[in-house]
Amino acid sequence: MNFHGTDVRQKALTLLRGGARNADVARSLNVPLGTVSYWKHLDRAKRGECPGRHDPKCPRCDGRDLDEPAYAYLLGLYLGDGHISHYSEHRVPNLMITCTESWPGLMDDCEQAMRAVFPDNSVCRVRKTGCRNVKVYSKHLHCLFPQHGPGKKHERCIVLEPWQQGIVDAHPWEFIRGLIHSDGCRITNWTTRMVAGERKRYEYPRYLFANKSDDIRRLFTEALDEVGVEWTTLARGSDPFNISVARKASVALMDAHVGPKY
Template sequence: MPFTEIYRTLGLSRNTVACWLYSSRSKINSDRDQRCPFCARPPRSIGHPADYAYLLGIYLGDGHLLTTGRVPVLKVACDLRYPGLIEEAGRAMLACGARTVGHQHRDGRDDVRSFWRHWPCLLPQHGPGKKHERLIRLVEWQSEVVDAFPGRFVRGLFHSDGCRTRNKIVRGGTTYLYPRYQFVNKSADIMQLCRESLDRLGVEWRMCRPTMLSVARRVDVAVLDQHVGPKY
């Protein structure tokens, strides 16, 4: 069979079949080393780790990495009511190495998207199915970035699956309003990552239910206001 017909029939990438047939894996890996800091051996540090921590947070919340096409595409679903958040998501993609960022409006949301062959390298948590139905674990270099920039990581998480609200309570006939943060996610692994980063920031949290975390103490809300703040 002709080479082209082989990889199309098998539904595999051209590079994979070329490796099998022509033993060219070493050349392909060498090319990848030049393109991606995380494919290199030894790995090179990412240029903007704080932006990566933020991007990882919003990806774990409202992001999706599609790898079935010729070039992987990262999509982050953002509410059209928050243009500042949309802009920040796009800036983070560019800061991590993507060359272009596009937008697709549908059903009241803006899908911020970027085509780049190295998104699978930077986001190894991608996979088939929903995130809460599969294991979510950070690799070593990701943990180092999140540990160094917990505020940026938490900002990404809350910008995707969190909110800053005003809670109302009535005591003795008097109504009190106070701000609080809530984070909702069905994945126990992602929820644990959120709790660990809040612990690093010295923020006290409590679980309202297995899928919802709340930060309500005034001093803790003040800390999150410095790192997260209301969506904008």
């Protein structure tokens, strides 16, 4: 990646303000056209020359209404497969949820939740090998996702703010669904039993949720307790990273409110 100093940028802005075309400025200064266009946009916005443009309101800063069920679902997705990125100090940060191509319905639900929570912001999908990153750009991501921080989630403390906990308490199934859609699955297990002297195969459904963060697993199991779902911890070796829901009544509840990925 090429970085251009402030002197080159200032030369470009002087030419642009004088009426030069973006392409001509890019060619004369050997700067990518997209960079010149971005500089021009920032300069015009700084001087109030972008009619019709405004900063989208924030539920936390400005009191805008928040779609709480959509937020609870998106919060679950973020805690599992999401992170907030900054490409440079001038760029608007973005929330990115990585979704595998195998579940297009999940991508649709993710994008729909993003648009509901951030109705005035840009949402897009970026194709990667075997997956797509669903992204939303907003200056207020840190307001709505204060759990963001340096390093991996399982290496730092993850605690919900009181206002977030209130939303999760009011919409626990949406939160559970987001967590399952990120780091969980519905599978069919099997075992064998002796019936009338004959060993027969027996199959049963199970929900699994796996996450290295003790805090995120705790948030998941607390939500399960809230809705009356029984769960157990499955350890692989000495690592208790897996939460299992296998009892028939609890699986039926999960099927009614969550269901398998699609």
